[in-house]
Amino acid sequence: VDLHSFLSETIVGIVEGSTFVLIALGFSLIYGALGLINFAQISIYTVGGFTLWEVLKLFQQGASPSLWVYAVGILIAAGIGGLVGASVAGVTWLPLRRRSPLSLLVASLAVLVLIENLLLVLVSPSPVSVADPLQATAFTLAGVDVTESDVLLMVAGIVLSVVTVVLIQKSRFGWQVRAIADDNVSAELIGIDVRKVVFIAFAIAAGLAAIAGALISSNYGVVSYDVGITIGLKGFTAAVLGGMGNLWGALVGGLALGLIAAYSLLFLPSQWEDAVVFAVLILVLALRPTGILSTVSTDRA
Amino acid sequence: LIENPIKCGRYCRNSILAIGIIALCAVPLLSGNLFWLDVASDMTIWAVLAVGLNAVLGWAGLLDLGFIAFFAIGGYGYAILSIHHIFNVGIAVVCVLAMSLIAAVIIGTPSVRVKSDYLAIMTLGFGEIVYLAAKNLTGLTGGVNGLFGYSALTIFGVSLDSNTDFYLIGLVLLTVTCIIGFLVRRSRLGRSWILVRDDELSARAAGIRVRRVKLLAYMYGSVWATLAGILFALKIGIVSPESFSFNQSFYVVVAVVIGGMGSIWGAALGGAVYIVISEALQGIDPTLSGLIYSGLVLLFILVRPDGLFPRRLFERLFNGLNYNSPNKAHILLYTQSFPGKT
Numbered sequence: 001v002d003l004h005s006f007l008s009e010t011i012v013g014i015v016e017g018s019t020f021v022l023i024a025l026g027f028s029l030i031y032g033a034l035g036l037i038n039f040a041q042i043s044i045y046t047v048g049g050f051t052l053w054e055v056l057k058l059f060q061q062g063a064s065p066s067l068w069v070y071a072v073g074i075l076i077a078a079g080i081g082g083l084v085g086a087s088v089a090g091v092t093w094l095p096l097r098r099r100s101p102l103s104l105l106v107a108s109l110a111v112l113v114l115i116e117n118l119l120l121v122l123v124s125p126s127p128v129s130v131a132d133p134l135q136a137t138a139f140t141l142a143g144v145d146v147t148e149s150d151v152l153l154m155v156a157g158i159v160l161s162v163v164t165v166v167l168i169q170k171s172r173f174g175w176q177v178r179a180i181a182d183d184n185v186s187a188e189l190i191g192i193d194v195r196k197v198v199f200i201a202f203a204i205a206a207g208l209a210a211i212a213g214a215l216i217s218s219n220y221g222v223v224s225y226d227v228g229i230t231i232g233l234k235g236f237t238a239a240v241l242g243g244m245g246n247l248w249g250a251l252v253g254g255l256a257l258g259l260i261a262a263y264s265l266l267f268l269p270s271q272w273e274d275a276v277v278f279a280v281l282i283l284v285l286a287l288r289p290t291g292i293l294s295t296v297s298t299d300r301a
Numbered sequence: 302l303i304e305n306p307i308k309c310g311r312y313c314r315n316s317i318l319a320i321g322i323i324a325l326c327a328v329p330l331l332s333g334n335l336f337w338l339d340v341a342s343d344m345t346i347w348a349v350l351a352v353g354l355n356a357v358l359g360w361a362g363l364l365d366l367g368f369i370a371f372f373a374i375g376g377y378g379y380a381i382l383s384i385h386h387i388f389n390v391g392i393a394v395v396c397v398l399a400m401s402l403i404a405a406v407i408i409g410t411p412s413v414r415v416k417s418d419y420l421a422i423m424t425l426g427f428g429e430i431v432y433l434a435a436k437n438l439t440g441l442t443g444g445v446n447g448l449f450g451y452s453a454l455t456i457f458g459v460s461l462d463s464n465t466d467f468y469l470i471g472l473v474l475l476t477v478t479c480i481i482g483f484l485v486r487r488s489r490l491g492r493s494w495i496l497v498r499d500d501e502l503s504a505r506a507a508g509i510r511v512r513r514v515k516l517l518a519y520m521y522g523s524v525w526a527t528l529a530g531i532l533f534a535l536k537i538g539i540v541s542p543e544s545f546s547f548n549q550s551f552y553v554v555v556a557v558v559i560g561g562m563g564s565i566w567g568a569a570l571g572g573a574v575y576i577v578i579s580e581a582l583q584g585i586d587p588t589l590s591g592l593i594y595s596g597l598v599l600l601f602i603l604v605r606p607d608g609l610f611p612r613r614l615f616e617r618l619f620n621g622l623n624y625n626s627p628n629k630a631h632i633l634l635y636t637q638s639f640p641g642k643t
Contacts, residue, residue: 037418095603102362102498103602105418106558109366110598113551117591125588229547233429236422275433278426285423286411
């Protein structure tokens, strides 16, 4: 392993890590707020990708869409994703919140498969190619061409992380979310509208997932109805690696996972990259279930 | 017996039900129709899978999303050992079971230490790793093309390779699965699973070693999935990665949920219903399958958590006359072993 390939894999890893950051954010948010894992989140990623594709198609912007249409497409994706996320909360969390956590988990899994298959039946059974207006190379580092779209991913990952942290730590909404996370019943007693807050939290998390879906799909240039499980599992791994519920966890875990995945390419053929990521997931949960950031062990995991 | 009308009634009903089930199982055999036999053996395989997962998901309350990995280990393990003629088939089956149990311990030990929703993710990751291994270890597993051309099961010089044979083996396996299931459910271990599922804190207080009990559930489930996988490999004659993808893991969960998590009869029925639906969809539009199964799961979870099986009707049929029904006695047993919990 020479220095040059190490450096270039570092760049690749940071770019790939940014995608993990974007996906992990939504998981962290919902887990931090409600202590539950929302599988349906995974499918919102795909919804976001397909929404951007539909918008670009609608405006007849084939190979090189204008930046405005692209931006509008991402915003619409975020909006639709948010709406779908809120409906997911209505179908799973609302009716099942007083039942066992297991049924909630199974229900959110079923919603994941349901949404993916709705996309399969209603939109497209085969992968669709999503155009990317930012294909130009921004700069070249260590022999790796970093495109403008890669830069956008990195910037979006950092900005959205900061926005989420500020939202949770500084805003009134964040204060309510933390109260609910702390003690559901007491939060209700002091007059927090738990339902409303949870719905908004689901919507925000889903909006983040949809933005991730739109950005990453256009960066990869392709989205299909069944990409969710693999990509979602990676995002989840990033969230766990950084520490679930830890607000900076998504950022740190995502970048760390990106680097691990990229460095694994130095030793293994590329078709094993996913297996490496999942092995990291199992190892982290086995050895340090609270993530690499935490200093104290909690009973959360 | 005659003097006790309650007992007599129960025996009558039990024997009527037993005769009914046997008659139902005999239909594909008597028909001699190859297609029906094929579908029926698929039904037994999936029923075994579902009854196996039922112990993990329904009793111990662990959402195992990589259950099909053990099915894959069974299928691939048997195929690999038998292609390379490493052992004769009987020893191969034992070896595959041992391999599967080792895998279950390796994955189960860390999984049962974390919260149950993390367990779902961990097992999902494990399932994906096994799937990727099947796809990418081309030398060992044949890659995407799969493995074929391995030898059939031979018992006492008789080669078991017709649809009738597979169906009969499946029926035997299913019967064994169910009987052991009923025994385990009534054992101390089975009762511990239920308590761990319902209230882990009380379970711990009652002196149950929660992690060990969960690990045993995971291992117990893996045994049946492995055996079902071996039978599947024998029957279908080719093992390829697509038979062991995440969707399949989800479908086993579907079967258990349709059956009403926790019921052996329900799980077996759920496995059979899954095959019926998927066969019916083959004729209509296979792309609808994901939609229909996920819709069914949502519907059952939200509207009818007891599952397809008419449990109330069933209880009335069997225990209606008998106040001290086995179920009630069972609750009594349960409260006695864990005082303070009703």
